[in-house]
Amino acid sequence: MKRLGTTTRWIVFAIAAFVMNFPVLATLITAFKAPGEVTRNPSLWIEQPTLENFAAVLTVSDRLNIYHYLWNSLAAATIGAVLPIALCFPIAWAMARRGTGRGVLFPLVVNLRAVPLIIFAIPLYMMYSALGLLDTRFGLGLILAVVNLPLALMLLVNAVSEIPLELEEAARMDGARLPRILTRIVLPLCRPAFVTTFVFGFITAWNEFLFGLMLTTQNAVPVTVGASFFFATSGGGVQWGMAAAVMIVAALPPLALGLIMYRRISWSMVTGAVKG
Amino acid sequence: MQNRERRENAVLASPLVLFLVAILGFPVILSVIYGFSETSFTTLTSPKFNGLDNFRRVLADQDFWQAVSFSLRFGVICAVAQCVLGLFLAVYLAPLIRRHGWMVAILIIPMIVAPAMMGLMYRLVLHEFAGPIPYYMYALFGWSPSFLNAQNVFTTVVVAETLQWTPFAFLLFLTAYQSIPQDLREAAAVDGTRPWRMFRKIELPLMAPTLFVALFIRFIDGFRVFDNIYTLVGAGPGGATTSMSIYIYEAFLRQGDIGRALAAAILLFGSAFLLLALAQLFMRRAT
Numbered sequence: 001m002k003r004l005g006t007t008t009r010w011i012v013f014a015i016a017a018f019v020m021n022f023p024v025l026a027t028l029i030t031a032f033k034a035p036g037e038v039t040r041n042p043s044l045w046i047e048q049p050t051l052e053n054f055a056a057v058l059t060v061s062d063r064l065n066i067y068h069y070l071w072n073s074l075a076a077a078t079i080g081a082v083l084p085i086a087l088c089f090p091i092a093w094a095m096a097r098r099g100t101g102r103g104v105l106f107p108l109v110v111n112l113r114a115v116p117l118i119i120f121a122i123p124l125y126m127m128y129s130a131l132g133l134l135d136t137r138f139g140l141g142l143i144l145a146v147v148n149l150p151l152a153l154m155l156l157v158n159a160v161s162e163i164p165l166e167l168e169e170a171a172r173m174d175g176a177r178l179p180r181i182l183t184r185i186v187l188p189l190c191r192p193a194f195v196t197t198f199v200f201g202f203i204t205a206w207n208e209f210l211f212g213l214m215l216t217t218q219n220a221v222p223v224t225v226g227a228s229f230f231f232a233t234s235g236g237g238v239q240w241g242m243a244a245a246v247m248i249v250a251a252l253p254p255l256a257l258g259l260i261m262y263r264r265i266s267w268s269m270v271t272g273a274v275k276g
Numbered sequence: 277m278q279n280r281e282r283r284e285n286a287v288l289a290s291p292l293v294l295f296l297v298a299i300l301g302f303p304v305i306l307s308v309i310y311g312f313s314e315t316s317f318t319t320l321t322s323p324k325f326n327g328l329d330n331f332r333r334v335l336a337d338q339d340f341w342q343a344v345s346f347s348l349r350f351g352v353i354c355a356v357a358q359c360v361l362g363l364f365l366a367v368y369l370a371p372l373i374r375r376h377g378w379m380v381a382i383l384i385i386p387m388i389v390a391p392a393m394m395g396l397m398y399r400l401v402l403h404e405f406a407g408p409i410p411y412y413m414y415a416l417f418g419w420s421p422s423f424l425n426a427q428n429v430f431t432t433v434v435v436a437e438t439l440q441w442t443p444f445a446f447l448l449f450l451t452a453y454q455s456i457p458q459d460l461r462e463a464a465a466v467d468g469t470r471p472w473r474m475f476r477k478i479e480l481p482l483m484a485p486t487l488f489v490a491l492f493i494r495f496i497d498g499f500r501v502f503d504n505i506y507t508l509v510g511a512g513p514g515g516a517t518t519s520m521s522i523y524i525y526e527a528f529l530r531q532g533d534i535g536r537a538l539a540a541a542i543l544l545f546g547s548a549f550l551l552l553a554l555a556q557l558f559m560r561r562a563t
Contacts (some may be wrong), residue, residue, distance in 0.1 A: 009372045016365055017382045020439050023397035024389060025507045028407050031402060042403075087295050090288040105293070114493075114552050116500035118521040119541045122528050123303030124311070148301055149292075178284055207390030208505040210521075214529065224392045228507050231396060242405040247396055251389050254372035258388035262381040263386070270451045271442065273489055 079141025362445025
């Protein structure tokens with residue numbers, strides 16, 4: 001009886017995993033099919049596995065330079081992940097220890113999570129075009145940082161409040177001033193939280209699409225948008241094998257990070273949701 | 277002493293506050309100015325005040341109301357579907373997951389893939405010549421619906437969104453389920469409580485706050501949906517999949533109607549704000 005229950009659970013798990021991951025799985029399989037095979041054999045079975053598509057995608061041509069898109073994504077996502085940590089760390093300490101900004105600033109930032117991003121996209125477009133920030137990796141990174149602010153603030157406030165107060169008090173007894181306490185005691189102890197915040201923010205920023213679509217045209221196009229160009233510009237016939245390979249390459253960095261750190265990712269998602 | 281602390285707090289808060297003012301403060305002002313003016317891309321520097329004209333045009337636009345209706349239906353259906361599926365998976369698989377933590381990693385993969393990529397992947401998967409789903413439909417049933425026509429496209433995008441974000445609800449419920457004290461279950465089991473009754477009378481009530489949070493977050497995310505629908509079908513046949521976000525995007529970049537786009541954005545912001553305030557009021561009442 002017990003054994004039967006366990007078997008059914010495994011079956012349910014297998015079905016759920018297969019159905020929910022089906023698009024990713026099918027894309028992965030298509031990426032290994034030869035160009036001629038894709039439309040002749042759309043099944044999940046590969047007759048002649050080939051690396052041809054990946055070779056084509058990873059070769060620079062005048063139609064596609066994937067390294068350009070990847071570099072844009074990497075640069076913008078790094079800014080978008082690091083900046084929120086730097087901005088939130090000092091005030092996170094004050095919020096956790098002194099309740100500073102708990103009334104207005106904290107809810108304001110946290111509620112940004114629920115605001116439809118398109119609202120900011122239009123005025124930012126106008127502001128960026130006035131400041132010359134349109135189509136720059138820096139400009140894209142700045143707005144990706146806004147997207148990541150809510151979770152960064154929540155995770156860092158959470159991290160600071162878990163540090164034992166005695167450590168700070170002992171340092172204060174020894175005559176250490178606030179800047180010293182923050183950099184020598186609080187900062188090192190927050191390192192795990194920084195890593196979590198960075199990884200989560202990097203994945204979110206890498207996966208962002210709307211701002212990339214609206215605020216970049218050429219120089220700073222991130223890979224999510226670049227991949228969709230590939231579908232649009234290939235005219236009548238999309239080269240499905242290559243398109244699949246582009247998507248796999250574009251999805252790989254966040255997937256690799258996410259799978260390595262899935263415990264932290266899932267933990268921070270839950271924290272973000274419950275505290276918000 | 278008091279004064280020094282206040283000064284310190286101001287210094288500590290300043291990076292975040294200045295950043296928010298710079299990158300969100302100006303846009304808000306711009307939104308208000310242009311939302312109440314007549315502008316196009318050629319007359320950006322000289323907006324002409326026209327009062328509530330833009331808002332009147334938005335509210336009289338049938339496409340706008342179609343987008344509102346789409347976003348509401350999409351948000352509600354997806355949120356409910358995701359929470360039901362996620363709750364089931366979390367509770368049903370919890371005994372296995374306690375011994376095999378890696379299962380969680382497999383189930384959250386869809387969340388780590390960019391929604392925009394997911395939309396493109398569905399284009400491939402559903403394509404009539406290259407897609408495995410139509411292929412297997414033909415092989416098994418000799419027939420396949422066209423998933424992206426006006427009649428089916430709503431169901432298709434709902435299913436795509438639900439399959440991608442059920443893991444999120446699953447994760448929330450799994451955490452809530454695992455944090456129910458074990459002795460509570462044991463005590464009930466000693467009293468002879470059957471599993472289904474245990475779920476309904478003990479576990480579900482304890483998970484109610486999580487259920488509410490999950491429903492709300494998933495609704496908001498569905499309500500503001502853009503990426504995956506845009507990359508899969510765009511505005512859809514006859515505007516069938518035009519969400520609020522897509523409506524605003526189209527009005528701005530395709531039609532160059534800045535005033536109408538901003539007026540719609542301001543209305544969207546207002547409604548999001550209202551929903552948020554209501555939800556938080558409700559949460560406070562409940563707890």
